[in-house]
Amino acid sequence: MKNKITKAIIPAAGLGTRFLPVTKSIPKEMLPIVDIPTIQYIVEEVVKSGINNILIVVSSNKNDLVDYFDSNFELEETLRKKGKVKELEIIEKINNLANIQYVRQKYPKGLGDAILCAKNYINNEPFAVILGDDVIINKDKTIQPGLKQCIDIYEKHKKMVLGVQHVSYDETDKYGIIQPKNKNINSNSEIEVEGIIEKPKPENAPSQYAVIGRYILPPEIFEKIENSSLSSRGEIELTPALEAIAKQDGAYACNIIGERYDIGSKFGLIKATIDEALDHKEVKEEVSNYIKELAKKL
Ligand code: G1P
Numbered sequence: 001m002k003n004k005i006t007k008a009i010i011p012a013a014g015l016g017t018r019f020l021p022v023t024k025s026i027p028k029e030m031l032p033i034v035d036i037p038t039i040q041y042i043v044e045e046v047v048k049s050g051i052n053n054i055l056i057v058v059s060s061n062k063n064d065l066v067d068y069f070d071s072n073f074e075l076e077e078t079l080r081k082k083g084k085v086k087e088l089e090i091i092e093k094i095n096n097l098a099n100i101q102y103v104r105q106k107y108p109k110g111l112g113d114a115i116l117c118a119k120n121y122i123n124n125e126p127f128a129v130i131l132g133d134d135v136i137i138n139k140d141k142t143i144q145p146g147l148k149q150c151i152d153i154y155e156k157h158k159k160m161v162l163g164v165q166h167v168s169y170d171e172t173d174k175y176g177i178i179q180p181k182n183k184n185i186n187s188n189s190e191i192e193v194e195g196i197i198e199k200p201k202p203e204n205a206p207s208q209y210a211v212i213g214r215y216i217l218p219p220e221i222f223e224k225i226e227n228s229s230l231s232s233r234g235e236i237e238l239t240p241a242l243e244a245i246a247k248q249d250g251a252y253a254c255n256i257i258g259e260r261y262d263i264g265s266k267f268g269l270i271k272a273t274i275d276e277a278l279d280h281k282e283v284k285e286e287v288s289n290y291i292k293e294l295a296k297k298l
Contacts, residue, residue, distance in 0.1 A: 005151055005216060006053055007121065008046045008128040011114040012039060013059035013105040018264060027062045029132050033272045034280055038263050039065060040094065041135045047098050049148035051128060054100045055121045057114045066102055071095045110235025112225040124219045131213030133264030135272060136256065143257055147214050150254040153190050154216040160251040162193060162242065163214025165260055169202035175210035176239045178253050191253040193246050198239040209253055212260055221245060
């Protein structure tokens with residue numbers, strides 16, 4: 001792999017069944033952390049990592065997400081007429097965040113299949129993939145965004161990079177877990193990877209480093225996905241293709257620094273909401289006082 005990373009894929013076609021009933025009509029990616037939909041956190045991480053071309057893989061029930069990054073002429077005109085300059089600025093910033101395009105995944109056939117939908121957009125270059133279920137928030141602004149940390153390792157080795165974080169053994173069955181090349185990895189920022197196992201039981205986990213939805217992939221991944229067979233859950237997963245690339249060309253894991261929220265789970269979204277509310281200039285005092293009062297009763 002030689003080229004610079006200029007494109008990112010955001011798979012957002014999932015049904016969001018873990019958040020029913022709200023996801024019956026609202027895309028999971030539009031659920032807010034206080035007042036910002038989670039998909040905006042993801043898009044902003046991509047942009048802050050130096051990538052402006054984004055393809056979001058959606059499904060038929062994600063029109064609200066597509067509308068969110070489009071201009072809303074009526075709303076903008078009303079805000080302009082009423083002199084609501086600050087609100088207008090916020091809205092216009094979202095319209096112009098990045099050069100976003102969309103492709104539809106016709107059937108919910110898994111993450112590998114969703115990425116395959118981006119084959120024509122990618123056009124034989126290495127590219128980034130970022131998943132919406134893992135939001136990384138760094139209060140310390142001197143720390144690079146998670147995806148940028150992965151890109152830096154890619155730039156050094158020109159090999160596939162998987163963004164990971166350390167998890168406890170009772171969580172290995174929720175993630176792709178990397179198999180490091182060397183036993184002694186301590187907590188290095190980069191780890192050479194020999195393979196990856198999808199959602200292993202703790203006793204089968206080859207390490208405690210879980211893939212947290214940040215990938216730098218070579219274009220050869222498409223051919224590997226095309227050759228993948230259906231998993232036990234009836235989907236085309238990404239992990240067998242990652243494993244094939246790691247075995248063929250080698251790969252690295254980037255041990256990402258940052259506070260990660262698993263917002264694919266209800267508790268993760270609640271945690272992110274509380275933490276961001278405690279940092280939100282409009283509500284932080286009220287929320288902090290409320291939590292202190294509440295804590296006395298618990
Ligand atoms: C997917 C991947 C898994 C990865 C996880 C990160 O799993 O298959 O390897 O660790 O995302 O969020 P899913 O959340 O689709 O079950």
